[in-house]
Amino acid sequence: MRKLALCDDILMQVEKPARYIGGEVNSVMKDKDRVAVRFAMCFPDVYEIGMSHLGIQILYSMFNSWEDVWCERVYSPWTDLDQIMRRDHIPLFGLESQEPIREMDFLGITLQYEMCYTNILQVLELAQIPLLAKDRDASMPIVIGGGPCAYNPEPIADFFDLFYIGEGETQYRPLLDWYLENKRNGGSRQDFLKGASQIPGIYVPQFYEEIYQEDGTIKERRKLYDKAPDTILKEIVTDVSHTHYPDRPVVPFIKVTQDRVVLEIQRGCIRGCRFCQAGQLYRPVRERDASMLKTYAAQMLANTGHEEISLSSLSSSDYSRLNELLDFLIEDCDKKHINISLPSLRIDAFSLDVMGKVQDIKKSSLTFAPEAGSQRLRDVINKGLTEEVILKGATLAFEGGWTRVKLYFMLGLPTETEEDIRGIGDLSNKIAAAFYETVPKEKRVNGRVQIVTSTSFFIPKPFTPFQWATMCTKDEFLEKAHQTKQGIMEQLNQKSIKYNWHEADVSVLEGVFARGDRRVGQAILTAYQRGCMFDSWSESFHNDIWLDSFADCGLDIGFYTTRKREDDEIFPWDFIDCGVTRDFLLREWKKAQQSVVSPNCRSKCQGCGARRFGSGVCYEEGNQET
Amino acid sequence: MKIRIKFAKYGSMKFIGHLDMMRFFQKAIRRAGIDIRYSEGFSPHQIMSFAAPLGVGIESLGEYLDIEVLSMTSTEELVSALNRTMVEGVTILDACILPDTVKNAMASVAAASYQIHLKEGDFCLPDLAGSVVSFYAQEQIPYTKETKKSVIEMDLKQGIYEMQVGETQVLTDIMSAAAAVLITDPTEERATVPCIRMTVDASSSGNIKPTVVFEKFCTFAGCEIPPAAIQVTRLETYTNQAKEGDSRKLVPLLLQER
Incomplete structure (x- = not known):
């Protein structure tokens, strides 16, 4: 039988011990003495979130289909176990072998959202791996990042040995083969990284530095290793019907988000x-x-x-x-x-x-994502959904027996006016009215229609036409949410409409990380060292620590969020080629401004x-x- | 057709709670391709009933669930089909067909037997057997049961049907009593350690936790053993087949109607 990394005593103390024991149906056990490469695949959030992610299931299955590789899973220990592991110096372990991550060849971390960045540091520290790539010696695993946030890796560049840009199915085998070859040749960690930088899609951040202008924007990127490529083109699978897909995904014991x-x-x-x-x-x-x-x-x-x-x-x-x-x-x-x-x-x-x-129609709800309250603004964001289509769909659905509708909008989109915001309440009201017009009184199952209108705050992201856009301040966001609420309260059917809005502090930080440069890493490290972790969980989000950390690192949040960017500004992520050209994005940005x-x-x-x-x-x- | 299934739960699976075990079996039954009956209605669920829930941290050699199937080749085939899709820490031990008249597993439970041993070291009592005998010889064992809603004074003695010392095999590195029974070669000589065995009320109205009995015993015998130091193993779950007026007649759930 497998010996667990944590003793009974600890497992009985923590909430949901099943997060840490592994052994689930379809989890893969191998003999560690008969594999050449051990790979720890990490989702830096709690087990229930991480286990719901398809990308890791694909890569886990692909890695383990290779006889010489054993891929294990690792997630962020929840705060209760985190404290115990720090107190007792227990090294973070892989769920399958229950052995320390530190002893493995690779630690791969998927980067699905910006607010998990402090958890990367948590995982590294609990694994007893130096937080900064430059401090890692030959005994340490190669720390590799991938996923959507790797398209602007600069804010977390110092923590990673390399990043994989694009879809994982294509270049991992060449990367592992090079790793084994370099090991056979007696090559060093530096030799490995140099060779890895020649593999398509692989970015080695320590071979580059950012040079800034006086105003803080990037002057140029300088290479520190002359053979490192100037740009990194993303990897994609050209034939998605003939590629690896997991036919035996791991089945968790506890209920996870995507069960x-x-x-x-x-x-x-x-x-x-x-x-x-x-x-x-x-x-x-x-x-x-x-x-x-x-x-x-x-x-x-x-x-x-x-x-x-x-x-x-x-x-x-x-x-x-x-x-x-x-x-x-x-x-x-x-x-x-x-x-x-x-x-x-x-x-x-x-x-x-x-x-x-x-x-079950009675239990399910319909979801529309108009994203903006007016047709003008929907044209700006190129959301091809018209009011007519929404009302027609809703009417059909009401005739079919549905009584619940969810509506998603964004606040703070470029060119947004008060009229656009009023449109959110107006549209919600029109849908409610459509219900009362469509369904005769005697047929209304729950008496009235339930409309849930939710808004999130718009965050400009790299590689979108809105990468040039300015983001709102926290106060502007909250004012817009207030206006939305007022707009809904004024509606005839306001009793049928429930309004939810998103936290503004987290959105502002997400905006900084999304378009941040390499300097932002210092603030992430500082905030982590002062206790920030699980920032996407509202109960453990500490905005004051974040604000202090940015200030103490001499960084201005507004520089990253609300500053106006010129058409020709060099962005921190410009060295990555995601396939879509900057010219195209700029064209789209101009078209957006003309609706x-x-x-x-x-x-x-x-x-x-x-x-x-x-x-x-x-x-x-x-x-x-x- | 009603089927009763007996299984063991041990090793790391002792950390999986009752509701998650139910979900585990629902999925296992689908994987094993068992032709289980579903309830009627818009969201049909499998017809399945578990006997006495097992606390997290406790191992068992005597867990039961009842299912209803529409077709089946044999109980032997059902047991091996399920075992092919189990994980380390759950083993299907046996299955039998129940007459339609039998109450479901949960309603049938009257008692359960348990074994308690120390994960490391021994009880540090000069005369463990003697202490257990004198503890059980008490006329009454008063106990104050505190729930969220109320505080009840009760006599534990009424619900302890049997109590004695014994010896149990132990695997040196995993401290899993149930696994020791199931996995080790019976011909192999293994070290044994002392344990306390008891049979207690496990009915829905009068369920007694073995850990509570153990705690009272420790107080009585004057030894201090923290809850984390012991391993509790459920050995068997029983139904009561006494006719009206008779005294208790405890029979393992599986043998109830055989």
């Missing part, structure tokens, strides 16, 4: 909403074969025993074989009493029909640059580059 089989039907999005980073990063759209998806759906359900399957993509309605896939799933899953969950579907007659078949929409990839190619990858929507029949 179901996840079937990724496509990568990328044709829509091009101008605030959306994922919509640019994952271009071009690549669909998986329906036959591949059917096979995997059946296998994954059989191998996990999950009672639910969820389709995953940025915009499922745009998947061209959706009908066929859903017909198959509905028939197959009904026999096995398996639920189907369908996020990110456009609300129309087809999707309502499907949802009516697979969900001009851009058609989606299938309607008319906008020449974003992603065609160079040679696959996906760019090469569908009838699609031509402009």
Whole structure:
């Protein structure tokens, strides 16, 4: 039997010991003496969040399919265990072997959102690995970062030995092969990093430095190793139907956020909403074969025993074989009493029909994401959803028996006016009115319609047309939330509308990290050393410590958030090539300011640059580059 | 067709709580391809009932759940199909077909037997057996049960049906009594350690925790043993088959109607 890293006494003291024992169905055990590479794959948040992430499941399964590699999982110990591990000097361990991470060859950390940055430092410190890459000697694992936040790695560059830019399926094998070769040759850690910098998609931050101008913006990036590449082109999988996909995902013992089989039907999005980073990063759209998806759906359900399957993509309605896939799933899953969950579907007659078949209408709610309150502002952000479409969808849904609607908006978008904000209340009200017009009094199940309107604050992200945009201050954000609330209160149907808004402090910090440069790392380190951790959990977020840490590091938050950026400013992430050109993004930024929409990839190619990858929507029949 | 399944839970699985064990079995039954019956209605669930919930940290050689199946080749095949999809720390021991008239597992539970041993060292009592005998010989064992809602004075003695000392095998490195029984080669000579065994009321109305009995024993015998130092193992779960008016007749749940 496996020996656990933590003694019974500790496991009985902490909340949810199942977070730390491993041994789940489909977790992979190997003989450590018979593998050449040990890889710890980390999601720097609590187990229930980390276990819900598809990307890690894909990489875990791919790594372990290689006979000479053993990949284990590691998550952030929750604050209760964190304290005990620090007190008793217990090194952080992999869930599978229960052995220290420090003894492994690699520690891979996925970077899914900016607010987990302090948890990276927590994981490193608990693992007893030096926080700064420059302080690590040959005995330490190579610390590698990947995921969406790796597209602007500079704020956390000092903590990583290297970053993997793009989709993980392609270059890990060459990277591990080089690692083994270098080891055989007796090469040093530096030799490994130098060689790694020659592998496509791999960025070694210590081979570069940022030189700043007097105003604080970047003057140039200077290379410290002459063979290091000038730009790093992201890696993508060109054929997503013939690539690795996990047919035996790990099944957690405890309930996790995503407690179901996840079937990724496509990568990328044709829509091009101008605030959306994922919509640019994952271009071009690549669909998986329906036959591949059917096979995997059946296998994954059989191998996990999950009672639910969820389709995953940025915009499922745009998947061209959706009908066929859903017909198959509905028939197959009904026999096995398996639920189907369908996020990110456009609300129309087809999707309502499907949802009516697979969900309990009385319990489920409809979700619309207009993102902005007026048509003018929706044109600015290139969100192709009109009021007419929303009201038509809602009316159809009310006729079908739905009584709950969720609406998502953003506050602080570029060019936003008070009129746009009033539009949020107006639209919420019109949807409520549509219910009362559609459903006669005697047929209203719960008496009234429930509309939940939520707003988040707009945060400009790298590699979007809005990377040039100024962000609001905390006070501006809160004023906008106040106006939204007022606007809703004034509505005729205000009793049917509930309004939620997001915390502003966290949004401001997220804005700093998103477009930060290498200097920001010092503030992250300082805040961590003063106790910040689990910043995405409101109960452990300490804004005052953050503000002090920035001030003590001589950094101005406004420089990163509210400052106006010129068209030709050098951004910290400009050395990364995500496939979409800066010219295209700038064109889109200009069009946004004129409220001009851009058609989606299938309607008319906008020449974003992603065609160079040679696959996906760019090469569908009838699609031509402009 | 009603099926009763007996299983053991040990090692790291002792940290998995009751609700999560139910979820674990729901998924295991799907993986094993068992033709289980589902309830009617919009969101059907598997027809499944667990016997007495086991506290986190306690191991067991005598856990039970009942399921209803629509078809099945044999109980032997069902046991091996489930065992093929188990994890380290859960072993399906046996299964039998129940007559339709039998009450479900949870309603049938009357008593459970437990064993308590120390994870390290021994009880440090000059005469452990003698102390257990005199503890159990008491007319009454008063106990104040404090719940969130009330404080109840009760007599533990009424619910302790049996208590004695014994010897148990122990694996040197994992301290798992249940695993020692299940995994070790029975022909192999192994070191044994002393333990206390007891059979107590486990019915829904009068359930007694073995740790409470142990705590009272320690106070009585004048030894100080922190709760973290002991390992509790449930050995068996029983139903009461006494006819009206008779005294107790405890029978393991699996053998109830065989």
